[in-house]
Amino acid sequence: MKYEKWSLGYWCLKQYVTFADWLIHKKIKLNGEENIPKKKPILFAPNHQNALSDPMAILLHTPFQPVWLARADIFKSKTVAAILRFLKIMPVYRLRDGKENLAKNDHTFTDSIKVLENNGALALFPEAAHSGKRQMLAHKKAVPRIVFMAEEKAGYKLDIQIVPTGIYYSHYWKFNRSVLVNFGKPIPAQNYLEEYKTNPNSATLALRKAVSDAILPLILNINSKKYYTDFENIREIFGKHFLKTQGKKYSLLNLFQSDQKLVAQLDKLEAEKPEETEKLVSQVKEYQRNLKKHKLRSWVIEKRKSNFINIIGSRLILLIGLPIFLYGFLLNAVPYFTIDRLIRKKVKDRTFWSSFFLVAGIVLFPVIYIIEILALGWLLPSLLWKIIFVVSLPFAGKLAFKWYILLRKIIGRTRFVMLKLTNKKEYQNIVQQQENLFNLLDKLIPD
Numbered sequence: 001m002k003y004e005k006w007s008l009g010y011w012c013l014k015q016y017v018t019f020a021d022w023l024i025h026k027k028i029k030l031n032g033e034e035n036i037p038k039k040k041p042i043l044f045a046p047n048h049q050n051a052l053s054d055p056m057a058i059l060l061h062t063p064f065q066p067v068w069l070a071r072a073d074i075f076k077s078k079t080v081a082a083i084l085r086f087l088k089i090m091p092v093y094r095l096r097d098g099k100e101n102l103a104k105n106d107h108t109f110t111d112s113i114k115v116l117e118n119n120g121a122l123a124l125f126p127e128a129a130h131s132g133k134r135q136m137l138a139h140k141k142a143v144p145r146i147v148f149m150a151e152e153k154a155g156y157k158l159d160i161q162i163v164p165t166g167i168y169y170s171h172y173w174k175f176n177r178s179v180l181v182n183f184g185k186p187i188p189a190q191n192y193l194e195e196y197k198t199n200p201n202s203a204t205l206a207l208r209k210a211v212s213d214a215i216l217p218l219i220l221n222i223n224s225k226k227y228y229t230d231f232e233n234i235r236e237i238f239g240k241h242f243l244k245t246q247g248k249k250y251s252l253l254n255l256f257q258s259d260q261k262l263v264a265q266l267d268k269l270e271a272e273k274p275e276e277t278e279k280l281v282s283q284v285k286e287y288q289r290n291l292k293k294h295k296l297r298s299w300v301i302e303k304r305k306s307n308f309i310n311i312i313g314s315r316l317i318l319l320i321g322l323p324i325f326l327y328g329f330l331l332n333a334v335p336y337f338t339i340d341r342l343i344r345k346k347v348k349d350r351t352f353w354s355s356f357f358l359v360a361g362i363v364l365f366p367v368i369y370i371i372e373i374l375a376l377g378w379l380l381p382s383l384l385w386k387i388i389f390v391v392s393l394p395f396a397g398k399l400a401f402k403w404y405i406l407l408r409k410i411i412g413r414t415r416f417v418m419l420k421l422t423n424k425k426e427y428q429n430i431v432q433q434q435e436n437l438f439n440l441l442d443k444l445i446p447d
Helices: 008-024 053-059 078-086 099-117 142-153 189-198 200-218 228-245 252-272 274-293 298-302 304-346 350-379 383-422 424-444
Strands: 025-031 042-046 067-071 089-092 121-123 161-169 177-183
Touching (some): 025 252, 042 142, 053 121, 142 189, 177 252, 228 274, 228 298, 228 424, 274 424, 298 424, 304 383, 350 383, 383 424
Parallel strands (some): 025 177, 042 121, 067 089, 067 121
């Protein structure tokens, strides 16, 4: 396969998967696209937290057909290897794959050079593993090694541009999540070539550090090991309030940048004031226990002044939208819940949930849609109505899910209003807990 060539089959699959990806996400935002060089060989270097979702975040939302470099052990099956090559994924052999196999990297590097010579795009995860957390792992040497080897084999004429990339998810596996992709300023490989010629190891370490340092401002990175989960909970509870204290309007990008500042201050608090951090975490846990006891979400308490009006307005919307919900739910429930149940039961590592859902979804949903049109097509008067029916199914499914989310919000708001009416003491207690927690955080975390 000629990886450097544009592939019609790849392009067709990309359009389909892009549509499926849009259905899964609530919002997809790209930031810093102007930093992607034009008519230059590119190597994307993204953080890696969410299995297959990470490469999808780049390849589906850029005009390239990027060639990914992956560990060779996933190519053992001939069938899998054929699929991976169609998807423009090349094997990289490591010492653990057998010393005798290292020579096979020559072929990979030759293909890589062809891609870069044609101003194409390579992509490689510097961490060489995914974490499943908002914590960047230590970088390996793969990115600088491949860049330098490619430049060396091409006579140092490629001018490879490394594009540091940060990927942020509002949630790692939930349906209807948001994703933000940040592209940083490119790092020209030629800045390190002279050093590489005289001291390859020093240049490799320097470029590795430069890539790591360039990715950090593009991601949400919680350094704390002891309080990782607690800081993540604080971000979810306090994040939007912290954004408001800075006088900024809500947007995915603004919230991300505000959250960066928030977690940095929390990490600093732990380092400088460990005792106060411990007290803060204890207070957060107590508040969360109370939320769980009453089956409430923190945002319901924060927006308590508008709960009654929202309940009335939202119920009207639900009533109007009920026919659309029933249509979308009945015709999408079988594939959705089948996939959801199987993945939750069979896949132990939650990091892979969104990846398996996407892959299973792009296969199973069309099969079910075909069965449904065969079963119900006789009810439709013409071919045009049959086409409209099939096309409407995925959109109706997404609208049905939004209807369901609105229903869940109304239930939460109603539960809180009922708590106020039936148990004023508990109501006042949980409101006071939130106010005390927010006042403490406002004091400890400068905006």
